[in-house]
Amino acid sequence: MGSSFYVSADREHAGPWAFTGEQVKEIILRLWPDATVSSAYEGFLEIVADTGTDRPAELSFNLRHGTFGFEDRGSPAGPLTVIYEVVRELAPEVPVVWWIDYDVDPQPLDLTGGREAFIGSFPV
Structure with missing residues (x-):
């Protein structure tokens, strides 16, 4: 059974992100027109985008907590590219x-x- 990784604003030092799920969806579809971003379902957006990395990025955005999440399925470069x-x-x-x-x-x-430094600062 794999683990899950989460990425968010550093709430201890800066508070939560102020952007909305609609803004997340707009950017993803502008950068990757063939991506799929679900409508909000149970407080999450489900995202799949071909970012040009070794495999399509599969991740979610928790609307309530302002947190991205993705499963440990090999290289994290795809999801981290979207998040970045x-x-x-x-x-x-x-x-x-x-x-x-x-x-x-x-x-x-x-x-x-x-982007490369961002992905490189993720040690997994």
Whole structure:
């Protein structure tokens, strides 16, 4: 059984992200027109986008908590690409953290150094 990873604003230092699910959906469909983003269902958007990485990005956005989530299925580059592009456009000044489902100890992600640095700061 695999784990799940979560990415959100660093609430301890900056509060939650202020963007909406509609804004997330608009950016994803603008950047990846063939992507699918579900309508809000039980407080989540389900996202599938071919980001040009080794496999399509499959992730969700929790509307209530403002948190992206994705399962540990090989390389995290696809989901992290989507998250980076959304956050870069909607909240570039807000610090970003990640954690794994069994250890809720948020670790920073580097949003300031570009997409490769962002993905590279995710140690899995």
